[in-house]
Amino acid sequence: xxxxxxxxxxxxxxxxxxxxxxxxxxxxxxxxxxxxxxxxxxxxxxxxxxxxxxxxxxxxxxxxxxxxxxxxxxxxxxxxxxxxxxxxxxxxxxxxxxxxxxxxxxxxxxxxxxxxxxxxxxxxxxxxxxxxxxxxxxxxxxxxxxxxx
Amino acid sequence: xxxxxxxxxxxxxxxxxxxxxxxxxxxxxxxxxxxxxxxxxxxxxxxxxxxxxxxxxxxxxxxxxxxxxxxxxxxxxxxxxxxxxxxxxxxxxxxxxxxxxxxxxxxxxxxxxxxxxxxxxxxxxxxxxxxxxxxxxxxxxxxxxxxxxxxxxxxxxxxxxxxxxxxxxxxxxxxxxxxxxxxxxxxxxxxxxxxxxxxxxxxxxxxxxxxxxxxxxxxxxxxxxxxxxxxxxxxxxxxxxxxxxxxxxxxxxxxxxxxxxxxxxxxxxxxxxxxxxxxxxxxxxxxxxxxxxxxxxxxxxxxxxxxxxxxxxxxxxxxxxxxxxxxxxxxxxxxxxxxxxxxxxxxxxxxxxxxxxxxxxxxxxxxxxxxxxxxxxxxxxxxxxxxxxxxxxxxxxxxxxxxxxxxxxxxxxxxxxxxxxxxxxxxxxxxxxxxxxxxxxxxxxxxxxxxxxxxxxxxxxxxxxxxxxxxxxxxxxxxxxxxxxxxxxxxxxxxxxxxxxxxxxxxxxxxxxxxxxxxxxxxxxxxxxxxx
Numbered sequence: 001x002x003x004x005x006x007x008x009x010x011x012x013x014x015x016x017x018x019x020x021x022x023x024x025x026x027x028x029x030x031x032x033x034x035x036x037x038x039x040x041x042x043x044x045x046x047x048x049x050x051x052x053x054x055x056x057x058x059x060x061x062x063x064x065x066x067x068x069x070x071x072x073x074x075x076x077x078x079x080x081x082x083x084x085x086x087x088x089x090x091x092x093x094x095x096x097x098x099x100x101x102x103x104x105x106x107x108x109x110x111x112x113x114x115x116x117x118x119x120x121x122x123x124x125x126x127x128x129x130x131x132x133x134x135x136x137x138x139x140x141x142x143x144x145x146x147x148x149x
Numbered sequence: 150x151x152x153x154x155x156x157x158x159x160x161x162x163x164x165x166x167x168x169x170x171x172x173x174x175x176x177x178x179x180x181x182x183x184x185x186x187x188x189x190x191x192x193x194x195x196x197x198x199x200x201x202x203x204x205x206x207x208x209x210x211x212x213x214x215x216x217x218x219x220x221x222x223x224x225x226x227x228x229x230x231x232x233x234x235x236x237x238x239x240x241x242x243x244x245x246x247x248x249x250x251x252x253x254x255x256x257x258x259x260x261x262x263x264x265x266x267x268x269x270x271x272x273x274x275x276x277x278x279x280x281x282x283x284x285x286x287x288x289x290x291x292x293x294x295x296x297x298x299x300x301x302x303x304x305x306x307x308x309x310x311x312x313x314x315x316x317x318x319x320x321x322x323x324x325x326x327x328x329x330x331x332x333x334x335x336x337x338x339x340x341x342x343x344x345x346x347x348x349x350x351x352x353x354x355x356x357x358x359x360x361x362x363x364x365x366x367x368x369x370x371x372x373x374x375x376x377x378x379x380x381x382x383x384x385x386x387x388x389x390x391x392x393x394x395x396x397x398x399x400x401x402x403x404x405x406x407x408x409x410x411x412x413x414x415x416x417x418x419x420x421x422x423x424x425x426x427x428x429x430x431x432x433x434x435x436x437x438x439x440x441x442x443x444x445x446x447x448x449x450x451x452x453x454x455x456x457x458x459x460x461x462x463x464x465x466x467x468x469x470x471x472x473x474x475x476x477x478x479x480x481x482x483x484x485x486x487x488x489x490x491x492x493x494x495x496x497x498x499x500x501x502x503x504x505x506x507x508x509x510x511x512x513x514x515x516x517x518x519x520x521x522x523x524x525x526x527x528x529x530x531x532x533x534x535x536x537x538x539x540x541x542x543x544x545x546x547x548x549x550x551x552x553x554x555x556x557x558x559x560x561x562x563x564x565x566x567x568x569x570x571x572x573x574x575x576x577x578x579x580x581x582x583x584x585x586x587x588x589x590x591x592x593x594x595x596x597x598x599x600x601x602x603x604x605x606x607x608x609x610x611x612x613x614x615x616x617x618x619x620x621x622x623x624x625x626x627x628x629x630x631x632x633x634x635x636x637x638x639x640x641x642x643x644x645x646x647x648x649x650x651x652x653x654x655x656x657x658x659x660x661x662x663x664x665x666x667x668x669x670x671x672x673x674x675x676x677x678x679x680x681x
Binding site for chain 2: 021022023024026028029031046048049050081085093096097100101102103104105110113115117118119120121122123124125126127128129130131132134135137138139141142143144145146147148149
């Protein structure tokens, strides 16, 4: 059962390392990196059905690194990340997606993007009705349906 | 043994709900068996902060990814387009975009007009009153008077143009091309006990507001009040026949997994273009060794998907992003045949307003336009909330080698063989898709878009499951007759998208339901001699 799998301490460390490589912290935008404690906790708490492919991705990553990714120097880490991104297949894509989906629901990140910290329901959104005179040229041009015998 | 019912409907989705409601006035004992259950809007994705993430798991449009107990697996390894559906009361209307065009009158005469495929045995005029009735029942919104679409009278006004619609409209005007606000089944005002749309923006995986019409909240409450019995979590394995070759009932597994037999005088299949052939093929017997109602050999053949050619880009202005229903406008500029384009038939276009932040990040990273590292934040802010999309729904012509069969190995949780899909995109469709992508690029560039990306076909775009039990007057070239009754079994009817002869270039749900209502009406008119 994928849900019963857990990440080893080394896998957690590698997940944190690769997450920071995907999205580093930014002073300019005032946002944490994806290695932030709260974001990492969200990832681990919600892995669920993605646990198995994420574990597979982390195994692949360790294989490429010849050990722990976190312990490599920056240049070697970049080379491993490049290979991981290029050849990691579905497991790598799942790991990246999991990082992104937790990062882009973090309150600090959403605030920085100017987005509200809430579910869509029940407040919804307001949509401008728009200028329907834009349709006038289409109406003026007209046209007809193809005739069916 | 259970008492026989007068009419047994298999499937409570778009067509099953419509036919159940229509037949209810006969006061016959009508029973519908549905493999899924009732939905709970309080659990819909848009009620939670993880609304986007759910689309990658339990709310995926792919049954293979979703893997709920109500789902059955589909072997679509041999198809560039993967099957998507939903199994519940409401069927795939729970999980559709609610885009609501109809087939055009010319779509019913493709052989006569263009010399390809076959004409339908019914025409648009015969379906017109049922399109209208269905628009009222489902609750359609739109703007009447589109010069390049069949005349409709939606009971509610069109959706707002919004930011995205205005940008698209201006670009299309500059190019001199047709566009029009889409008919949709999104309620733009309070309607028949349903609240109006409040722009939750995440419409496809179910609408927590109930503004998007799905048959669990439109047809089914009416049908049940009129006396139709709906039995949920009941998965039908096979249709049985008697010594006279008539359908005698169905074998199904109930909610506890116990095998049951339900006798019936009439059986109606409403399981979509994949589920219906699966059931017919799995109902083979000594009398029907190639599957039920399959003397033509066409059950499962001629599968049509609508290959989607999608192109999108990013403009400087903000778009509606996830703050509105995803589709808002259509174009029929390239709908009809023009052989100078290098292909026969054509495509409709649905414009897409935008995407939410998680979807934007995931897709853009996969496309390689959102980098890892320091520049991630700057690029994401350029992309997020600035997307516009152009999706062409290309008419798929029927080809017998595109088919649904029974997988020899893969089975569902009840041990019923899973459907296996073998499908290729035709050369005609490929040329059509290339044409659409070129027009889409022109549109987007005119709108000022950059970073243009393509999904062609949309891999998980097998929403429209059509053609696998086609209509016709010739029993050797079709599975059902011109009013939905199988040629081989005179008390067996099919009402879903599998009876489509051709696919047109539009989303099919409106036409599927109009056909279901038409068939129900034909049955009511022929009750005295239904089996003659």
